[in-house]
Amino acid sequence: MGLFDKFKSLLFGKGDVSEGTQDEKPVASKQDEPVSAMHKSPVNEAKPADMKVEQKPIIQKPKEEKPVADKITVGHVHMSGCTGCLVSLADNYEGLLTILDKYADLVYCLTLADVRHIPKMDVALVEGSVCLNDECSMEEILETRENATIVVALGGCACYGNTTRFCRGGQQNQPQHEAFLPIGDLIKVDVYIPACAPTPQQIRNVCLMAYLLLKGNDEQKALATAYLTPLMNLAAAGTEACGCDLMTEVINQGLCCGCGSCAAACTVRAVTMQYGKPQIERDLCIKCGACYAQCPRSFFSFDVCGQYESITNLIGEVMKP
Ligand code: SF4
Ligand code: SF4
Numbered sequence: 001m002g003l004f005d006k007f008k009s010l011l012f013g014k015g016d017v018s019e020g021t022q023d024e025k026p027v028a029s030k031q032d033e034p035v036s037a038m039h040k041s042p043v044n045e046a047k048p049a050d051m052k053v054e055q056k057p058i059i060q061k062p063k064e065e066k067p068v069a070d071k072i073t074v075g076h077v078h079m080s081g082c083t084g085c086l087v088s089l090a091d092n093y094e095g096l097l098t099i100l101d102k103y104a105d106l107v108y109c110l111t112l113a114d115v116r117h118i119p120k121m122d123v124a125l126v127e128g129s130v131c132l133n134d135e136c137s138m139e140e141i142l143e144t145r146e147n148a149t150i151v152v153a154l155g156g157c158a159c160y161g162n163t164t165r166f167c168r169g170g171q172q173n174q175p176q177h178e179a180f181l182p183i184g185d186l187i188k189v190d191v192y193i194p195a196c197a198p199t200p201q202q203i204r205n206v207c208l209m210a211y212l213l214l215k216g217n218d219e220q221k222a223l224a225t226a227y228l229t230p231l232m233n234l235a236a237a238g239t240e241a242c243g244c245d246l247m248t249e250v251i252n253q254g255l256c257c258g259c260g261s262c263a264a265a266c267t268v269r270a271v272t273m274q275y276g277k278p279q280i281e282r283d284l285c286i287k288c289g290a291c292y293a294q295c296p297r298s299f300f301s302f303d304v305c306g307q308y309e310s311i312t313n314l315i316g317e318v319m320k321p
């Protein structure tokens, strides 16, 4: 390259300032290549339509086996009561969730299910007595019997009238509501869960046993029948209860062990323990049946005692979350 050429290249930046002929093409670096050229490859030359997309196998998750189809339907029918029985049902906490998840659909409940008319159901838990001044209550209790396979009187008010029928002072009825009857005086009741309020475990066990009675295998049905029989007998015995039941059926039978559960259960303190045995003030008694229901000797049933372990194991098994 002559001096002129070198000067020209310095001025205009063209050409090669190195020694050598102009015909020689510089070795192209990758940076110099157009982008399109850099990405040219046999794979990319293929048209989108020709490209094969690798198909990942769709893994079908096995459907979770839920015994939904085998659930029973349960409703809580609220007559004239204080809602304490419903609170006791809710006090099962996770146990209640297990029941609702696996065994029972709650199809009617004034506070928990938005259903206006009493639907068909397997088990109706009826809380409270029936106000005779309220036409709507009268219709509802008859409708409940018509629509439910098993009617359970839940708590002392439904079983015997309890405070709504007998209270003297303390918890007052609404002035316009004067006359109350236990549900057993108006409809046939299948199972009683007395006490004010029944314990959460009692309510839970009755719901489970109703499920096993309706959906269980033969062995489970037999255990459920053994468990429910004393409560069915109580329902068949009628709507009268009194602290004196303890006297005739427990103390006079030599069954009282002096545990004091009856005195602890009596909400109006009609039962006191005297010399290790219950003493009952009949004038104070509001006929709730709680003392009898809570007495560990009142439901003395050879069927239940003989199968106590099997029944306990069964409850433990089905209540596993
Ligand atoms: S039985 Fe007792 S807890 Fe249940 S509704 Fe009657 S007063 Fe309330
Ligand atoms: S003695 Fe007390 S617990 Fe027993 S039925 Fe009468 S009020 Fe209820």
Ligand code: SF4
Binding pocket: 246, 250, 251, 255, 256, 257, 258, 259, 260, 261, 262, 263, 277, 278, 294, 295, 296, 297, 298
């Ligand atoms: S609960 Fe039954 S066994 Fe216990 S003291 Fe009362 S009557 Fe006796």
